[in-house]
Amino acid sequence: xxxxxxxxxxxxxxxxxxxxxxxxxxxxxxxxxxxxxxxxxxxxxxxxxxxxxxxxxxxxxxxxxxxxxxxxxxxxxxxxxxxxxxxxxxxxxxxxxxxxxxxxxxxxxxxxxxxxxxxxxxxxxxxxxxxxxxxxxxxxxxxxxxxxxxxxxxxxxxxxxxxxxxxxxxxxxxxxxxxxxxxxxxxxxxx
Amino acid sequence: xxxxxxxxxxxxxxxxxxxxxxxxxxxxxxxxxxxxxxxxxxxxxxxxxxxxxxxxxxxxxxxxxxxxxxxxxxxxxxxxxxxxxxxxxxxxxxxxxxxxxxxxxxxxxxxxxxxxxxxxxxxxxxxxxxxxxxxxxxxxxxxxxxxxxxxxxxxxxxxxxxxxxxxxxxxxxxxxxxxxxxxxxxxxxxxxxxxxxxxxxxxxxxxxxxxxxxxxxxxxxxxxxxxxxxxxxxxxxxxxxxxxxxxxxxxxxxxxxxxxxxxxxxxxxxxxxxxxxxxxxxxxxxxxxxxxxxxxxxxxxxxxxxxxxxxxxxxxxxxxxxxxxxxxxxxxxxxxxxxxxxxxxxxxxxxxxxxxxxxxxxxxxxxxxxxxxxxxxxxxxxxxxxxxxxxxxxxxxxxxxxxxxxxxxxxxxxxxxxxxxxxxxxxxxxxxxxxxxxxxxxxxxxxxxxxxxxxxxxxxxxxxxxxxxxxxxxxxxxxxxxxxxxxxxxxxxxxxxxxxxxxxxxxxxxxxxxxxxxxxxxxxxxxxxxxxxxxxxxxxxxxxxxxxxxxxxxxxxxxxxxxxxxxxxxxxxxxxxxxxxxxxxxxxxxxxxxxxxxxxxxxxxxxxxxxxxxxxxxxxxxxxxxxxxxxxxxxxxxxxxxxxxxxxxxxxxxxxxxxxxxxxxxxxxxxxxxxxxxxxxxxxxxxxxxxxxxxxxxxxxxxxxxxxxxxxxxxxxxxxxxxxxxxxxxxxxxxxxxxxxxxxxxxxxxxxxxxxxxxxxxxxxxxxxxxxxxxxxxxxxxxxxxxx
Numbered sequence: 001x002x003x004x005x006x007x008x009x010x011x012x013x014x015x016x017x018x019x020x021x022x023x024x025x026x027x028x029x030x031x032x033x034x035x036x037x038x039x040x041x042x043x044x045x046x047x048x049x050x051x052x053x054x055x056x057x058x059x060x061x062x063x064x065x066x067x068x069x070x071x072x073x074x075x076x077x078x079x080x081x082x083x084x085x086x087x088x089x090x091x092x093x094x095x096x097x098x099x100x101x102x103x104x105x106x107x108x109x110x111x112x113x114x115x116x117x118x119x120x121x122x123x124x125x126x127x128x129x130x131x132x133x134x135x136x137x138x139x140x141x142x143x144x145x146x147x148x149x150x151x152x153x154x155x156x157x158x159x160x161x162x163x164x165x166x167x168x169x170x171x172x173x174x175x176x177x178x179x180x181x182x183x184x185x186x187x188x189x190x191x
Numbered sequence: 192x193x194x195x196x197x198x199x200x201x202x203x204x205x206x207x208x209x210x211x212x213x214x215x216x217x218x219x220x221x222x223x224x225x226x227x228x229x230x231x232x233x234x235x236x237x238x239x240x241x242x243x244x245x246x247x248x249x250x251x252x253x254x255x256x257x258x259x260x261x262x263x264x265x266x267x268x269x270x271x272x273x274x275x276x277x278x279x280x281x282x283x284x285x286x287x288x289x290x291x292x293x294x295x296x297x298x299x300x301x302x303x304x305x306x307x308x309x310x311x312x313x314x315x316x317x318x319x320x321x322x323x324x325x326x327x328x329x330x331x332x333x334x335x336x337x338x339x340x341x342x343x344x345x346x347x348x349x350x351x352x353x354x355x356x357x358x359x360x361x362x363x364x365x366x367x368x369x370x371x372x373x374x375x376x377x378x379x380x381x382x383x384x385x386x387x388x389x390x391x392x393x394x395x396x397x398x399x400x401x402x403x404x405x406x407x408x409x410x411x412x413x414x415x416x417x418x419x420x421x422x423x424x425x426x427x428x429x430x431x432x433x434x435x436x437x438x439x440x441x442x443x444x445x446x447x448x449x450x451x452x453x454x455x456x457x458x459x460x461x462x463x464x465x466x467x468x469x470x471x472x473x474x475x476x477x478x479x480x481x482x483x484x485x486x487x488x489x490x491x492x493x494x495x496x497x498x499x500x501x502x503x504x505x506x507x508x509x510x511x512x513x514x515x516x517x518x519x520x521x522x523x524x525x526x527x528x529x530x531x532x533x534x535x536x537x538x539x540x541x542x543x544x545x546x547x548x549x550x551x552x553x554x555x556x557x558x559x560x561x562x563x564x565x566x567x568x569x570x571x572x573x574x575x576x577x578x579x580x581x582x583x584x585x586x587x588x589x590x591x592x593x594x595x596x597x598x599x600x601x602x603x604x605x606x607x608x609x610x611x612x613x614x615x616x617x618x619x620x621x622x623x624x625x626x627x628x629x630x631x632x633x634x635x636x637x638x639x640x641x642x643x644x645x646x647x648x649x650x651x652x653x654x655x656x657x658x659x660x661x662x663x664x665x666x667x668x669x670x671x672x673x674x675x676x677x678x679x680x681x682x683x684x685x686x687x688x689x690x691x692x693x694x695x696x697x698x699x700x701x702x703x704x705x706x707x708x709x710x711x712x713x714x715x716x717x718x719x720x721x722x723x724x725x726x727x728x729x730x731x732x733x734x735x736x737x738x739x740x741x742x743x744x745x746x747x748x749x750x751x752x753x754x755x756x757x758x759x760x761x762x763x764x765x766x767x768x769x770x771x772x773x774x775x776x777x778x779x780x781x782x783x784x785x786x787x788x789x790x791x792x793x794x795x796x797x798x799x800x801x802x803x804x805x806x807x808x809x810x811x812x813x814x815x816x817x818x819x820x821x822x823x824x825x826x827x828x829x830x831x832x833x834x835x836x837x838x839x840x841x842x843x844x845x846x847x848x849x850x851x852x853x854x855x856x857x858x859x860x861x862x863x864x865x866x867x868x869x870x871x872x873x874x875x876x877x878x879x880x881x882x883x884x885x886x887x888x889x890x891x892x893x894x895x896x897x898x899x900x901x902x903x904x905x906x907x908x909x910x911x912x913x914x915x916x917x918x919x920x921x922x923x924x925x926x927x928x929x930x931x932x933x934x935x936x937x938x939x940x941x942x943x944x945x946x947x948x949x950x951x952x953x954x955x956x957x958x959x960x961x962x963x964x965x966x967x968x969x970x971x972x973x974x975x976x977x978x979x
Binding site for chain 2: 029030031032033034075076077078079080081082083087088089092093107108110111112114115117118119121122127130142145146148149151152153154155156
């Protein structure tokens with residue numbers, strides 16, 4: 001059944017590969033160390049000269065940042081068009097999960113994917129992979145939910161969107177939700 | 192040296208078969224008494240017969256005791272509770288201080304960083320030599336790692352030796368245990384896991400003839416007795432290992448003759464029934480080796496962990512000698528309290544090892560030169576996070592029986608993040624003592640921190656004193672949530688995009704409701720003001736009461752209730768209109784659960800404290816996997832998230848940026864109940880969701896609001912933790928437009944009052960207004976457009 005129904009699972013791997021190349025500027029949440037001074041996720045960190053304090057920072061009143069000049073920069077609610085790119089570490093865990101899946105140890109693959117999810121929780125790919133693993137375990141309800149979660153993070157990345165909608169179509173069809181499957185397929189087709 | 196300990200003194204095996212306890216009563220039969228009176232013999236036989244019967248009966252009883260207890264031989268092994276393992280990789284979020292604390296919590300020692308279980312820190316640079324750990328999803332082998340921490344992130348992560356990998360898990364720190372009532376703690380070991388040198392040394396010191404005797408060593412007893420008589424008190428015992436085991440296993444500690452007799456009889460019975468190996472293995476696990484608070488350290492398996500932070504398989508000869516030496520008096524020779532005594536005792540054992548040929552004289556000299564090798568602090572400590580463990584226990588209770596948890600040696604892998612717990616405890620303690628001021632009744636607080644996208648509970652504070660294991664406010668304080676309910680009211684409304692968007696005018700004007708029974712309800716604004724028509728986003732970010740109630744009544748209380756139920760509230764939602772101002776009571780953990788769905792674009796993620804439970808051998812018993820469940824339209828949730836960010840920038844939560852750097856984008860909501868009885872704050876960043884509550888245990892009034900009580904605790908916490916800002920991905924079906932909210936119309940980016948607001952596609956206004964004469968701005972905009 002799986003071989004026939006799940007025509008599009010391979011697309012995720014493709015989408016993963018593409019997403020690796022496609023992540024341009026603007027992607028990635030902003031990382032803020034406890035002392036401030038943010039950085040984009042993928043930008044290299046400038047070395048800091050001083051070792052950060054080990055005890056929780058206690059600010060006196062006079063030290064409280066009052067910076068109306070910088071306020072403008074951050075004054076409107078933040079959003080982004082794409083989810084975060086996968087870090088090499090998360091990528092390696094997904095590769096590990098792939099080989100575990102290939103070896104038939106889906107449970108262990110899920111454990112690796114959950115590790116990947118914890119370190120890359122805003123990457124659509126991780127959720128699509130989890131969905132794939134749940135498809136392999138024939139837990140299609142969970143698979144559908146992970147696909148939806150992945151889609152919520154795919155943003156404007158059309159290759160990820162397409163992979164997600166096609167996966168969703170597969171899963172819905174296997175669950176007997178033909179209308180939902182057609183709808184998902186149409187979404188993929190429109191991209 | 193001669194009376195090194197109880198029973199190693201030589202004993203003649205030739206005597207082995209000669210002694211039988213049953214014969215002993217016969218010894219009272221003496222020659223030369225035949226001439227006694229005629230009644231003597233019948234009486235003698237009668238008494239003798241009764242004696243034999245009684246003794247036989249007693250033996251049968253003892254035999255039953257020995258076999259039933261030993262047959263089961265089921266030690267009650269407490270369950271071990273572990274923190275989440277720290278993942279190290281390039282980009283991992285951790286500060287130098289937090290990494291060092293984490294290493295210490297896992298029993299690492301500062302050292303050369305090349306011996307397993309040591310680390311070396313030089314500023315932000317770390318060399319770590321891991322011990323390896325068998326996770327159920329695979330082995331993390333021993334490795335030597337090198338990494339640098341810049342800006343609270345791992346950089347230049349390298350595996351210097353061992354299997355290379357871009358990501359490595361440290362061994363999880365043990366953070367507690369679930370102990371049986373008698374508080375005996377142990378880590379079971381099997382005989383074949385214990386190094387031969389260890390058992391050989393143990394026998395050389397405690398019982399050299401263990402393999403030859405049959406439970407007791409009469410010659411040793413005789414010698415010991417002699418020594419005791421000479422000394423006038425008990426200075427020496429002649430006990431074999433078997434007798435020591437029997438004494439610990441079945442008998443009290445008192446030194447009476449009767450007990451000694453029973454001990455001998457039971458030792459014989461034990462040897463009769465069981466193999467030497469079984470007896471030795473049981474001894475290894477039973478022997479008492481120290482105390483940690485109320486917890487008793489039993490068995491060499493745990494003792495090795497407890498004193499050296501290492502498995503008994505991995506300890507060196509000098510450590511073997513120390514553990515064996517401690518059997519004689521675990522508190523007298525406690526190496527942490529009495530290092531000199533312990534050292535001389537250890538060296539005495541090393542002497543024996545050399546004498547008996549267990550090690551060469553050179554090795555012995557080398558071993559004597561070693562320090563004790565004891566960790567500063569027991570890595571297997573008492574529960575230091577009682578509130579968190581409390582929640583773990585409640586989650587475990589769904590699937591496990593209490594007695595199994597106390598006795599089966601289960602391993603419970605939790606989601607606790609020690610660095611985050613540390614920051615959470617610090618923030619509660621610090622802010623509450625600042626807030627208290629003149630109030631007589633102490634303020635109390637609770638803080639729950641979860642991982643935003645996985646629902647894992649990372650930290651839990653149940654009160655000001657985190658070590659106090661009593662009332663756990665995070666789980667058990669059910670308090671009205673006040674304005675924390677408002678996002679759910681507006682979410683319910685925004686799910687009807689044909690009726691509501693973020694700039695829909697809503698009325699901030701008082702009114703009263705009259706019920707059928709004649710009662711009236713007149714909600715009030717916190718500041719007592721009325722503002723007339725305000726855009727919906729402002730009504731929420733400034734937390735006005737009238738619009739919330741009006742919108743709630745308009746969409747229907749039952750609809751709001753069903754939204755809340757979708758997000759995970761299971762009971763206790765009243766359908767009385769006052770619920771729209773948060774009269775519904777919840778615990779901080781429940782609030783964290785329902786805000787999880789708001790934080791993750793409408794995906795409910797059940798809160799978890801446990802990733803996995805395994806048996807003592809590491810075989811998985813249950814997994815608690817990540818689950819997500821879409822309960823709301825991501826587009827509508829995105830609009831609410833927008834306003835919750837606005838709340839932090841311009842609304843009731845704006846004081847957060849006095850403490851937190853501006854670039855950390857956050858979203859949240861304040862909550863206050865009547866007379867400041869409850870001060871709430873619930874909010875999230877890109878990584879974390881946290882809910883804080885401040886109030887009094889007697890439910891008395893305070894001068895606090897959500898913004899002055901719970902928010903400072905929350906802000907202080909957020910400022911301690913390196914993390915990603917909140918920046919949600921725009922979901923399908925949402926478009927951002929520049930609008931003039933007051934006019935309810937699309938406008939130009941460069942106009943006054945222009946605001947970039949998300950709309951569910953099709954719900955944006957049709958009308959467009961220009962800036963109305965602000966030529967300068969329009970020209971500037973035109974030029975900017977030209978050169979972009």
